[in-house]
Amino acid sequence: MASIQKRGKDTYLLVAEAGNDPNGKRNRRTKTVKAKNKTEARKLLAEISDRS
Secondary structure, three states, X not given: OXXXXXXXXXXXXXXEEEEEOOOOOEEEEEEEEEOOXXXXXXXXXXXXXXXX
C-alpha cells in the first residue's frame, strides 16, 4: 500500500509500506519530494515502493 499527500506548492509526501517488524508493527518508508504535479509524484512513489 502506498499513498501521496499534497503538502504545499509542488511538494508531496510519499508513503510506502515496507512490511512488518518482528513485533507486527508496520514499517513505512516516507519521503517528501518536489514534483510539478501528482502524476510526477506517482512516478517517484513507484521508485520508493520498489526499494521497500
